[in-house]
Amino acid sequence: MEATAQEVDAAVRAAHAARGALADRAVRSAFLRSAAAGLDAARDGLVETADAETALGPVRLTGELARTSYQLRAFAGIVDEGAFLDVVINHPDDTATPPIPDLRRYKVPLGVVAVYSASNFPFAFSVAGGDTASALAAGCPVVVKAHPDHPALSELVAKVLRRAAAEHGIPEGVVGLVHGFEAGVELIKHPLVSAAGFTGSVRGGRALFDAAAARPVPIPFHGELGSLNPVLVTEAAAVERAEEIGTGLAGSMTLGVGQFCVKPGLVLVPSGAAGDGLVKALTAAVSDTGAGVLLDHRMRDNFIAGVAERAQLPEVDSPVTPGAGGEHTVSAGFLTVPASRLAEEGDHDRLLEECFGPVTVVVRYENESEAAAVLSRLPGNLTATVQLSAEEAAGQGRGAEILAELTPLAGRVVVNAWPTGVAVAPAQHHGGPYPATTSTSTSVGGTAIERWLRPVAYQNAPSALLPAELRDDNPLGLPRRFNGVLER
Amino acid sequence: MEATAQEVDAAVRAAHAARGALADRAVRSAFLRSAAAGLDAARDGLVETADAETALGPVRLTGELARTSYQLRAFAGIVDEGAFLDVVINHPDDTATPPIPDLRRYKVPLGVVAVYSASNFPFAFSVAGGDTASALAAGCPVVVKAHPDHPALSELVAKVLRRAAAEHGIPEGVVGLVHGFEAGVELIKHPLVSAAGFTGSVRGGRALFDAAAARPVPIPFHGELGSLNPVLVTEAAAVERAEEIGTGLAGSMTLGVGQFCVKPGLVLVPSGAAGDGLVKALTAAVSDTGAGVLLDHRMRDNFIAGVAERAQLPEVDSPVTPGAGGEHTVSAGFLTVPASRLAEEGDHDRLLEECFGPVTVVVRYENESEAAAVLSRLPGNLTATVQLSAEEAAGQGRGAEILAELTPLAGRVVVNAWPTGVAVAPAQHHGGPYPATTSTSTSVGGTAIERWLRPVAYQNAPSALLPAELRDDNPLGLPRRFNGVLER
Numbered sequence: 001m002e003a004t005a006q007e008v009d010a011a012v013r014a015a016h017a018a019r020g021a022l023a024d025r026a027v028r029s030a031f032l033r034s035a036a037a038g039l040d041a042a043r044d045g046l047v048e049t050a051d052a053e054t055a056l057g058p059v060r061l062t063g064e065l066a067r068t069s070y071q072l073r074a075f076a077g078i079v080d081e082g083a084f085l086d087v088v089i090n091h092p093d094d095t096a097t098p099p100i101p102d103l104r105r106y107k108v109p110l111g112v113v114a115v116y117s118a119s120n121f122p123f124a125f126s127v128a129g130g131d132t133a134s135a136l137a138a139g140c141p142v143v144v145k146a147h148p149d150h151p152a153l154s155e156l157v158a159k160v161l162r163r164a165a166a167e168h169g170i171p172e173g174v175v176g177l178v179h180g181f182e183a184g185v186e187l188i189k190h191p192l193v194s195a196a197g198f199t200g201s202v203r204g205g206r207a208l209f210d211a212a213a214a215r216p217v218p219i220p221f222h223g224e225l226g227s228l229n230p231v232l233v234t235e236a237a238a239v240e241r242a243e244e245i246g247t248g249l250a251g252s253m254t255l256g257v258g259q260f261c262v263k264p265g266l267v268l269v270p271s272g273a274a275g276d277g278l279v280k281a282l283t284a285a286v287s288d289t290g291a292g293v294l295l296d297h298r299m300r301d302n303f304i305a306g307v308a309e310r311a312q313l314p315e316v317d318s319p320v321t322p323g324a325g326g327e328h329t330v331s332a333g334f335l336t337v338p339a340s341r342l343a344e345e346g347d348h349d350r351l352l353e354e355c356f357g358p359v360t361v362v363v364r365y366e367n368e369s370e371a372a373a374v375l376s377r378l379p380g381n382l383t384a385t386v387q388l389s390a391e392e393a394a395g396q397g398r399g400a401e402i403l404a405e406l407t408p409l410a411g412r413v414v415v416n417a418w419p420t421g422v423a424v425a426p427a428q429h430h431g432g433p434y435p436a437t438t439s440t441s442t443s444v445g446g447t448a449i450e451r452w453l454r455p456v457a458y459q460n461a462p463s464a465l466l467p468a469e470l471r472d473d474n475p476l477g478l479p480r481r482f483n484g485v486l487e488r
Numbered sequence: 489m490e491a492t493a494q495e496v497d498a499a500v501r502a503a504h505a506a507r508g509a510l511a512d513r514a515v516r517s518a519f520l521r522s523a524a525a526g527l528d529a530a531r532d533g534l535v536e537t538a539d540a541e542t543a544l545g546p547v548r549l550t551g552e553l554a555r556t557s558y559q560l561r562a563f564a565g566i567v568d569e570g571a572f573l574d575v576v577i578n579h580p581d582d583t584a585t586p587p588i589p590d591l592r593r594y595k596v597p598l599g600v601v602a603v604y605s606a607s608n609f610p611f612a613f614s615v616a617g618g619d620t621a622s623a624l625a626a627g628c629p630v631v632v633k634a635h636p637d638h639p640a641l642s643e644l645v646a647k648v649l650r651r652a653a654a655e656h657g658i659p660e661g662v663v664g665l666v667h668g669f670e671a672g673v674e675l676i677k678h679p680l681v682s683a684a685g686f687t688g689s690v691r692g693g694r695a696l697f698d699a700a701a702a703r704p705v706p707i708p709f710h711g712e713l714g715s716l717n718p719v720l721v722t723e724a725a726a727v728e729r730a731e732e733i734g735t736g737l738a739g740s741m742t743l744g745v746g747q748f749c750v751k752p753g754l755v756l757v758p759s760g761a762a763g764d765g766l767v768k769a770l771t772a773a774v775s776d777t778g779a780g781v782l783l784d785h786r787m788r789d790n791f792i793a794g795v796a797e798r799a800q801l802p803e804v805d806s807p808v809t810p811g812a813g814g815e816h817t818v819s820a821g822f823l824t825v826p827a828s829r830l831a832e833e834g835d836h837d838r839l840l841e842e843c844f845g846p847v848t849v850v851v852r853y854e855n856e857s858e859a860a861a862v863l864s865r866l867p868g869n870l871t872a873t874v875q876l877s878a879e880e881a882a883g884q885g886r887g888a889e890i891l892a893e894l895t896p897l898a899g900r901v902v903v904n905a906w907p908t909g910v911a912v913a914p915a916q917h918h919g920g921p922y923p924a925t926t927s928t929s930t931s932v933g934g935t936a937i938e939r940w941l942r943p944v945a946y947q948n949a950p951s952a953l954l955p956a957e958l959r960d961d962n963p964l965g966l967p968r969r970f971n972g973v974l975e976r
Contacts, residue, residue: 425584
């Protein structure tokens with residue numbers, strides 16, 4: 001089942017050969033809508049196969065599939081609108097220094113995109129997930145490296161996509177699929193691969209990032225690797241909503257057995273009575289959480305070892321001990337540590353690394369500067385969350401300042417809510433400083449399409465030769481910047 | 489004069505400390521305009537120093553300085569308009585899958601930017617050049633690595649920028665300047681450096697790109713490295729305008745003693761009488777070109793060795809022999825070679841590498857497919873140019889097809905004009921497939937600002953805490969996407 005180098009080469013060449021069939025935007029959006037309809041129509045079989053391979057359960061998987069087809073349709077709409085082409089037109093201007101000739105710029109697809117599937121999202125970050133949807137929307141064929149946790153599902157989903165492609169006269173090679181670790185390495189090195197999208201671990205992602213950068217012709221590598229997703233609970237918030245915050249945190253950190261990249265993994269809670277109340281509520285809620293099954297045995301082993309290693313550090317307590325639940329399950333829990341232990345480099349830095357699974361680290365701080373010191377030591381994150389009191393949220397107190405302090409840490413700042421749940425929306429940003437992502441881009445939301453395009457400018461091109469997108473009379477009705485003026 | 493590691497560290501820390509002073513867009517644009525005014529006011533002294541260090545001559549240098557201050561003012565306008573903030577606002581939408589919470593996204597500055605100056609543009613791609621102007625416009629302080637060809641000028645220009653900064657209460661450290669090869673290496677490795685811009689050679693640029701990628705926290709490296717800038721002359725164009733094209737080519741390839749990154753370095757000319765006429769006109773015009781002085785002795789040595797090595801290849805002729813002109817000068821010339829020699833890998837591939845200085849390679853092709861075969865073997869380019877006949881330009885013939893064929897090769901496609909002369913305009917794109925650039929971005933034109941920003945989204949943030957840029961009532965009047973609708 002593992003693809004040989006020759007098979008990877010064949011998949012990439014087939015994808016490359018299919019790129020012309022994606023040139024027409026109307027064909028692309030129709031293809032994406034057919035793919036969405038195909039996934040919806042095949043739902044029962046897909047969810048059954050996914051559940052057999054991942055144990056994520058039919059409810060979660062049905063929801064994830066709906067998200068996936070919603071996302072394909074959202075990108076179809078983006079393709080139709082055409083704002084992503086970023087059309088800019090300048091007529092000649094002799095008053096500029098130097099003079100400006102006729103210049104017209106838009107964005108063109110990069111070429112074949114390699115997509116590395118995630119274990120924890122067999123639909124939404126896999127074969128038909130956000131990387132694939134945004135790449136196809138941009139006009140780029142894809143070759144997907146299937147995740148070993150769901151190979152059969154990967155094949156089924158690829159078939160749905162290929163059937164949708166065929167409906168619109170697009171060669172089936174437009175969506176390639178390969179299995180196997182070595183195949184993934186071959187893929188990133190292939191001369192006809194122009195860019196890559198990845199969701200997974202820091203170790204795996206960094207190895208592929210390094211390989212992408214080391215190519216004779218380096219390519220963009222958009223990887224989402226790992227994130228601690230810090231949460232800051234202010235003293236006033238703890239006083240006001242200890243129970244609500246403790247219970248909410250328990251729900252967010254144990255959602256999907258803690259297997260979300262945006263799971264809150266470090267929570268700054270004030271010391272003292274209000275914080276104690278929060279920890280008490282958290283204890284109660286986490287204790288009530290049933291054991292869960294992780295995606296595979298490797299993850300279960302890593303989780304058990306990871307929490308054990310962290311729990312034995314000096315001054316680390318575990319009010320609810322996370323670890324092995326049953327033979328195949330794990331039980332949720334959390335650790336506590338005084339903020340002073342994290343003020344400087346040391347053994348406790350292990351607590352500043354992501355631990356995949358249903359565990360979080362509650363850091364008790366004495367004062368604002370202690371909390372700030374811990375935040376300043378964190379690596380980059382997908383999200384940073386703050387829980388504020390009603391007064392702070394209304395603008396009395398340090399709320400705005402805290403938002404400004406959290407902004408450098410993450411790509412999404414959440415207020416009085418939880419980071420789990422990543423909406424597919426134009427304003428979404430699912431990315432953040434390294435290692436959250438290896439680039440400044442997002443892997444969720446409309447702007448994810450920008451990753452697979454590059455601008456090209458035409459100088460002095462006669463109107464008769466211009467692509468329709470760049471003509472003065474704007475026959476396609478595209479939003480654009482025309483002689484400096486934004487037109488909608 | 490070479491900066492020690494400690495001095496580099498001090499410069500980066502001073503720049504980092506100055507970032508808060510750039511937060512206000514009104515201050516930034518005022519600073520950029522003061523910098524432009526300062527350069528204009530200091531013109532005579534700056535041009536004199538630049539000419540003494542580079543021998544580029546007062547006419548060219550005065551023009552380049554005007555371009556540089558124009559560019560600073562253009563970025564001031566971009567800062568004021570605020571479209572680059574890319575504001576996207578989504579109100580909650582429970583009908584989406586999954587539901588969309590309140591989400592508001594815009595772009596924030598990355599942090600300190602390292603700028604590596606170019607030898608051949610002591611003003612426009614150096615201390616106050618496009619990288620610096622766009623980084624400051626984005627809100628990022630810079631530390632510039634001066635080019636060793638113009639150290640005194642670099643100091644003078646930095647002083648002008650710092651004086652302008654001080655006028656607006658911005659610490660002078662906002663523009664750092666370091667000299668020395670080792671300092672450049674230290675700079676790219678500094679933990680507080682968030683991104684880099686570079687204009688220079690493939691060798692130097694690739695080494696820095698590799699260092700940027702190998703950091704514990706990799707950073708974006710926007711390098712403009714090298715480009716052959718192919719030109720295709722169609723048979724019909726040669727028949728119609730042999731003399732005009734030959735003369736125009738001579739002017740473009742010898743402009744600035746051939747020291748432009750967009751110099752046409754490979755020209756596909758049809759075999760036969762029309763092409764012969766073009767070569768004759770080129771011969772006459774290049775023969776009339778006086779000897780010139782290259783930027784430094786290293787470049788002169790490389791030029792002389794580079795053309796000699798190419799000229800001795802089988803079937804390579806030199807109708808006008810380029811090489812050593814006088815003791816310090818070089819003379820312009822060009823080489824010819826049959827396209828068949830470039831159809832496959834071999835010794836003649838040396839002709840597909842950029843040779844800095846006043847030389848170009850005229851490739852004579854027998855038919856369209858021979859020309860296409862040569863084009864398909866080229867590395868990425870900043871520009872690709874086609875010379876068409878009037879009929880072809882009017883849409884009769886293969887004009888549109890040729891444009892489509894040239895698009896994958898370059899970031900700018902030029903029709904019936906020459907690639908030298910890079911306008912500063914919103915529609916400009918000065919970049920292209922590797923090695924033309926190491927990213928998909930541009931180093932000239934308004935969109936160059938995008939290189940120094942990253943998006944951040946705020947979820948469920950109360951209105952009282954939001955930055956003004958993200959408020960519903962749009963107090964700053966920014967262009968934005970509001971609940972899916974583009975607003976200007």
